Amino acid sequence: MSRQEMPVPASSMGNNADQVGIFHYDVLAEKWTWSPEIFEMHGRVPGEVEPTTELLRRHSHPGDTTHLADVITAAKAPFSSQHRIRAAGGRIVSIVVVGEPNRDVDREVRTVHGYFINLTSSKAAEAEQRNDLADEAAGMRFAMASRAPIEQAKGMIMLAYGCNAADAFQVLIDASQQSNTKLQTLATNLVAEMETGVAQPASARTHLEAALLRLGRRAG
Incomplete structure (x- = not known):
């Protein structure tokens, strides 16, 4: 050739x-x-x-x-x-x-x-992309850590108001905006508030106990 x-x-x-x-x-x-x-x-x-x-x-x-x-x-x-x-x-x-x-x-x-x-700039671009991926992974880890208290708080609201998950999430968002508090912070504080050991209203306990009993029997 x-x-x-x-x-x-x-x-x-x-x-x-x-x-x-x-x-x-x-x-x-x-x-x-x-x-x-x-x-x-x-x-x-x-x-x-x-x-x-x-x-x-x-x-x-x-x-x-x-x-x-x-x-x-x-x-x-x-x-x-x-x-x-x-x-x-x-x-x-x-x-x-x-x-x-x-x-x-x-x-x-x-x-x-x-x-x-x-290939010099291509390698630099690859390194930058790796950094972006690392940042994205760190963000995902933070999101996963933040998700737990939010899901717990949603469950509490669903029980208290008898609403679905979407409506419970909207309640959290509204409270976050009104108080100018980050959603994750609000959810964490709400969960902590409910973990103080203070007895919850009898109506909530009764509803929860009935649901657990019903679902337990269904599973059995």
Whole structure:
């Protein structure tokens, strides 16, 4: 496949990458050709430096166990590899490199060409999304903790007024708005008030006992 024929990988399209740069490496001449995007990923301006194997090594992140230069220059088959670039100025750029070697009639690799795909901002977006998910999970945990006293308070109102759950919830909302008190706080205080040990009105107890007896017999 010629350099012009090689398609841009599908993973580099759309929102998965911010930049796609094309490279070409002539194995025999040890000569590199970079598109402007690859210079930019390295924090360089086209023409500022000549792209070389040594330049790739100097910009490799020290934490990467495999050097990008080695992956490309030793390529014997199509490859895809993830790396980090330490750009001029210290900025760390996360990239995926997709490449393909070309062989001559003797089956020797003569050139390697492919793409540098900048994933840096995509990774930042993923990290932000993870933070959003963590915030959402924390909110759900808070909501679950808040739900218990609200449900208890609804049950008390349903018993006292002989209403359904929706009407009981509306009573709580109305009381919350009139007193300018958060719904969860109002419900918690109401439950605490009913847990003081003070005997409840006989009518409420009688109604509850009758319901428990009736339902208990039905279950039996």
